[in-house]
Amino acid sequence: MKIQGRMFIWLSVFILAVAILYGVWSKEPAGTTALFLAFGLSIMIGYYLAFTARRVDAMAQDDKEADVADEAGEVGFFSPHSWQPLLLAAGGALAFLAVAMGWWIMYFSAPLILVGIFGWVFEYYRGENQNQ
Structure with a gap:
């Protein structure tokens, strides 16, 4: 470092x-x-x-004097599958489109962004990924 x-x-x-x-x-x-x-x-x-x-x-x-293998090991935890980034990307794309085309599009992008953030934060508290 x-x-x-x-x-x-x-x-x-x-x-x-x-x-x-x-x-x-x-x-x-x-x-x-x-x-x-x-x-x-x-x-x-x-x-x-x-x-x-x-x-x-x-x-x-x-x-x-270190080798590449000296830093090997667990890198971290990554979600195996999640649809929330796709929802956030769609909401973000619509938000940027709202800046260029018209602010009324923000009415459609804000709910997508909020639902995407909420879903991503609470992804492991419900459904099949819920911690026991």
């Missing part, structure tokens, strides 16, 4: 230099703003990774 933190911090230094150079050279506000926002995002991620690396044990990726 220390390596990723350093990578993002160095990336943010590079993006800051490019943002300053681009802003002075082009005098174009949209691209300059986007580069400064990219700098902010990169420095936030780098700081978080560097801060977290001090609190957790060293991982295999921090050891130069």
